[in-house]
Amino acid sequence: MARTLSSDVIDRAEAMFREYLxxxxxxxxxxxxxxxxxxxxxNEHFEAEQxxxxxxxxxxxxxxxxxxxxxxxxxxxxxxxxxxxxxxxxRYEHTFGQGPHDHMICLRCRRVxxxxxxxxxxxxxxxxxxxxxxxxxxxxxxxxxxxxxx
Amino acid sequence: MARTLSSDVIDRAEAMFREYLxxxxxxxxxxxxxxxxxxxxxNEHFEAEQxxxxxxxxxxxxxxxxxxxxxxxxxxxxxxxxxxxxxxxxRYEHTFGQGPHDHMICLRCRRVxxxxxxxxxxxxxxxxxxxxxxxxxxxxxxxxxxxxxx
DNA sequence: GTCAATGCAAACATTTTGCAACTCT
DNA sequence: AGAGTTGCAAAATGTTTGCATTGAC
Numbered sequence: 001m002a003r004t005l006s007s008d009v010i011d012r013a014e015a016m017f018r019e020y021l022x023x024x025x026x027x028x029x030x031x032x033x034x035x036x037x038x039x040x041x042x043n044e045h046f047e048a049e050q051x052x053x054x055x056x057x058x059x060x061x062x063x064x065x066x067x068x069x070x071x072x073x074x075x076x077x078x079x080x081x082x083x084x085x086x087x088x089x090x091r092y093e094h095t096f097g098q099g100p101h102d103h104m105i106c107l108r109c110r111r112v113x114x115x116x117x118x119x120x121x122x123x124x125x126x127x128x129x130x131x132x133x134x135x136x137x138x139x140x141x142x143x144x145x146x147x148x149x150x
Numbered sequence: 151m152a153r154t155l156s157s158d159v160i161d162r163a164e165a166m167f168r169e170y171l172x173x174x175x176x177x178x179x180x181x182x183x184x185x186x187x188x189x190x191x192x193n194e195h196f197e198a199e200q201x202x203x204x205x206x207x208x209x210x211x212x213x214x215x216x217x218x219x220x221x222x223x224x225x226x227x228x229x230x231x232x233x234x235x236x237x238x239x240x241r242y243e244h245t246f247g248q249g250p251h252d253h254m255i256c257l258r259c260r261r262v263x264x265x266x267x268x269x270x271x272x273x274x275x276x277x278x279x280x281x282x283x284x285x286x287x288x289x290x291x292x293x294x295x296x297x298x299x300x
Numbered sequence: 301g302t303c304a305a306t307g308c309a310a311a312c313a314t315t316t317t318g319c320a321a322c323t324c325t
Numbered sequence: 326a327g328a329g330t331t332g333c334a335a336a337a338t339g340t341t342t343g344c345a346t347t348g349a350c
Contacts, residue, residue, distance in 0.1 A: 005279070025325095025328085026329070026330090027325070027330070028323065028325095029330060029331080031330080031331070032330090048315080049313095049314085051318060056303080063333070064333095064334075065315090065332065068314090068316070069331090070296075084234060089313080090238070103279075104281060105278070115277050115280070115281060120277075123191070123270060123290075124292050127252075127254070127265050127270075128292060128294060129256060130265070132297035132345090133256075133263065135293070136293050136294040137293045138290065138291060140288065140291065142277065143286050144278060144283050144284045145286070146282075147282035172347060176305085177334080178350095179306080179349070197333080199339080208323070211307095211308045212306090214340090215340090215342085219305080238314075238315075239338080239340095240339085271308075
């Protein structure tokens, strides 16, 4: 779940976030930095409430509203990606883990398996071209049963 | 949006729904039939609230709770599929339109373009096999800008 | 007649918003 | 100093639930 953070990742993420904020005349507050670090510590998929709880545990005070207001900024600057597994709540993952990937979700154990998305990205370009569409991103989710559950 | 319904579609959908209900000792009430017809009249993607409104317009009274309780049944019996475009609310589409397809969503105009999902289905089998996963379904969504918006 | 379904309103969960106090730049 | 940010609580959104009444089989 949490992992040791390489300072390299922190530096790159922080640079992206700061640059984004600066370009829009927004501020890099201590809450935003704290949240950024918390997000990077989460290797798995996380949600707003979870961030609040683990930050509280770590003794960092932050308002829920601030989390909800900051997450879109992190998405916008590319540090975080929204993933959604058909639930109502918003799930996120940071983009400094393994490379581009999509998700398989086991219907039995709810486990999420990540798989390389290179092929899906190629397919997306093919399909986009066919419809004169300019693709920016995609989401490919596969539901089924994982090997352990069979 | 709405269209002329072939009685063939109605018959097939009704058969699926009734059979499903019967097999679980559930009842085919007039509310459920009305909702089924309303769902079939929607060629585009729809949501719970929309169904309520158009039924009210047509003078059919139904409680919101009934809609929320019935939609999962329609999903379960295969008449309806849930599609989700990264919003919080649940969107659906009935399965009697064109064949299996996935969606491209224009970020500018929000238009949704459907495209044949045969290639995506093949890719899903390839990826599933690679991870010893048994795929049941998938969702492939592409975000970008449509031809009209460029 | 029985068991499930309905309507209604209240409860819920998640996310958004208004506003006064505060803090980066 | 000033514009953007925070925290808090209230509001909004979408969905679920409890319960008395109604209706399908």
